[in-house]
Amino acid sequence: MCPGERNDEGATAARLALLLTAFRPGDSALGVSELARRTGLPKSSTHRLIGHLARQGLLERDGTGVRLGLRLFEIGQLAVRQRGLADAARPYLADLREATRNTVHFAVLEGTEVVYLDVLRGPDAPRLPSRTGGRFPAHATAVGKAILAFSPDSLVEQVIAAGLGRISRRTITAPGLLRRQLAKARAEGVAYEREESVPGVVCVAAPVLDAGGTAVAGISLAGWANRMGTARIGPAVRTASLALSRTLRG
Known part of the structure; x- marks a missing residue:
């Protein structure tokens, strides 16, 4: 153009x-x-x-x-629902940041990207390119993987068909490896990203699920690779996502 x-x-x-x-x-x-x-x-x-x-x-x-037109009303209702999601999530995000002092993200999937509805920056966390309202390729983020792991296969194939672009040296670009990671995340309820979006940064994420077990959003925690133990942090992120899932269903 x-x-x-x-x-x-x-x-x-x-x-x-x-x-x-x-x-x-x-x-x-x-x-x-x-x-x-x-x-x-x-x-x-x-x-x-x-x-x-x-x-x-x-x-x-x-x-x-x-x-x-009514189409504007429909679009507005989508925005209201997203804002309602972020408002409901805020207490859980704040608790997670307070407990870990790392950066917490709350995101939804739109197309092949995650859109950050809220970002709470931790005092001990690295500076990250993520921002509220910003986007990032789903395959290069833990929160994107967590959502994709609990999404229909058609969405996963859509992401793969669009191309798994390299964001950093460690970004997952092989479809088979991404599928294996998503299967592991589905089995464990937690997804990981190890320096795949930003060098020196790791991230742990878990999905927020509807009553049918499909992801409607995801929560992630990001910190320095040499300071944040992902295996230790994983259960805390998973607990927050489960609690928010129950709140949204209620």
Whole structure:
């Protein structure tokens, strides 16, 4: 993609966002003229962009105007549920950080990556590239492996088909080895990552499971490879994930 195409896409995305955020509390349907006035966009562009949004269900026709579509409500509910997950997890994450003084992550799987819903940095832990709202390839993280180990096989194959990119010298890039690690994690309830995302850092993770035993999220603990004993820390991470799983089911 050339720079001009990227700029065009960015400008289009910005105009679409302007239209969606032009609606205010109390608004029902707005006409093209009013939306053009609020956004500062030409009426012709406003009309064209409204058509795109309406076809995706993000806006709905209402007489001569448009209103926010139900698809936006559905997307908003997903965000609320994710925020609710993070809020429910926070006490368990805080206890784990307090007990170990290492960095605790809470993440969900989206496509082939984990998305960090919360990151509590430990005072004795190394600086890590992870951040709340950030993403990382699932195969290169303990929390990604923990989630994949308790996910449908189709998700695992999707991750493998996308390519197991090398993040560090020790990243697992062989599909067979990844599958064996996931099988071991499923049997033990705990997944490990040993300097596979960041040199000198190890990580232990466990899945947060729904009533059917499928992972909905994962908790991980990261620390220095020469200080944090993964075998010793594993049970604590597993206990936190089990407790959160019970809380979410209740």
